[in-house]
Amino acid sequence: MQPSIEAAGGWPAVGVVMPILNEAGHLEESVSAVLSQDYPGAIELVLALGPSHDRTDEIAAQIVAREPRVCIVQNPTGKTPDALNAALAVGRSDIVVRVDGHGVLDRDYVRTAVELLHETGAANVGGLMDAEGVTPFERAVAAAMTSRLGVGSARFHTGGEAGAADTVYLGVFRREWLTRLGGYDPRFVRAQDWELNHRIRQAGGIVWFSPRLRVAYRPRPNLTALARQYRDYGRWRRVVARTHSGTINARYLAPPAVVVAVAACAVLGFLWPPAWLVPCGYFAVTTVGGLTLRGDLTLRERGLLPVILPVMHLSWGWGFLNSRVRIDDGAEPPGHSSPR
Numbered sequence: 001m002q003p004s005i006e007a008a009g010g011w012p013a014v015g016v017v018m019p020i021l022n023e024a025g026h027l028e029e030s031v032s033a034v035l036s037q038d039y040p041g042a043i044e045l046v047l048a049l050g051p052s053h054d055r056t057d058e059i060a061a062q063i064v065a066r067e068p069r070v071c072i073v074q075n076p077t078g079k080t081p082d083a084l085n086a087a088l089a090v091g092r093s094d095i096v097v098r099v100d101g102h103g104v105l106d107r108d109y110v111r112t113a114v115e116l117l118h119e120t121g122a123a124n125v126g127g128l129m130d131a132e133g134v135t136p137f138e139r140a141v142a143a144a145m146t147s148r149l150g151v152g153s154a155r156f157h158t159g160g161e162a163g164a165a166d167t168v169y170l171g172v173f174r175r176e177w178l179t180r181l182g183g184y185d186p187r188f189v190r191a192q193d194w195e196l197n198h199r200i201r202q203a204g205g206i207v208w209f210s211p212r213l214r215v216a217y218r219p220r221p222n223l224t225a226l227a228r229q230y231r232d233y234g235r236w237r238r239v240v241a242r243t244h245s246g247t248i249n250a251r252y253l254a255p256p257a258v259v260v261a262v263a264a265c266a267v268l269g270f271l272w273p274p275a276w277l278v279p280c281g282y283f284a285v286t287t288v289g290g291l292t293l294r295g296d297l298t299l300r301e302r303g304l305l306p307v308i309l310p311v312m313h314l315s316w317g318w319g320f321l322n323s324r325v326r327i328d329d330g331a332e333p334p335g336h337s338s339p340r
Helices: 027-035 056-066 080-090 109-120 136-145 175-181 192-202 223-243 250-268 273-291 299-321
Strands: 014-020 043-049 070-074 095-098 103-105 124-131 169-174 207-217
Touching: 014 027, 014 080, 014 109, 027 043, 027 056, 027 103, 043 056, 043 080, 056 070, 070 080, 080 192, 095 109, 095 175, 109 124, 109 169, 109 207, 124 136, 136 299, 169 175, 169 192, 169 207, 175 192, 192 207, 192 223, 223 250, 223 299, 250 273, 250 299, 273 299
Parallel strands: 014 043, 014 095, 043 070, 124 207
Antiparallel strands: 095 169, 103 207, 124 169
16 A cells, blocks of 8 residues: 555645746636645645736736745746746755646645645646636636537547546656756747646656646637637647657547648539538538537537637647648757656
8 A cells, every 4th residue: 555645755845836927817816726725734835927018027026926826937938838947947846736826726726636645646637727717708718618629539638538548737756857868948939838737758657647637727808819829829739749740649630631621622612512512511500509609608609619618629720730830950959868
């Protein structure tokens, strides 16, 4: 029988790393959720500040002035992997929790994650990206992001049984694994979590999903921002596929296949009208599916889903097809030093 955490040396110190850029609207809530964790061990929080254009820096300074467990590091590039690596460099805790400036941890998140690391021997554990909206548009996006019709079968979006996974949302890591693999690859402006989890699995580590871990996520506030977000998801997922062979599957190919089929058949329909059945069928499915999606939604929110769902699918697919991002072959990838 595995000894308890107390018997194995007690609750380890935890360092939370938070990349920050233009998060004035959510930073106080996110930080409060970290500092109010029901965790018996020590917790420190490192805010990695990018060049924000709102009141983020001012709010961060106020937080640091009143809370000794929080410190700041600068991230001049504003890029997420640079922010994470800068925050990792100043921490010394054995356990590292990665959270965003617009994410809100459940009160028992850190305790549950440390227990899961102890029980499973995993290198990284993570759970649900639990989208929660405030406005009608955000609530509709949240419903789409937590449905199979919106995002397919990814467990960190839709839930599922605990077990080994390809990737998880954010993550709680053993620092020795981050040290061994050289942290986040700074070349991946997006998809850095997926890429890091791939390297962990390639090195023999376990990435563990558990629905017991939940982070509330605030969706994008409008259609333009949502389209840009999903375009970037698709664009950088193709970069991962180019860099790491064998990491693509049918779920990732579905959105670009839909873009090609809908666009090609829409044009072909002028010469052969039956081809229009393909785009008409796709929009019929997303319309009916959106209007009948499970969830406590108002009529207005349901009315937004027939627009939101195609924007998510087609933006992701177009980003994948149109991805011109090339990882610089001359750039140094993260190192592979031994765990300390």
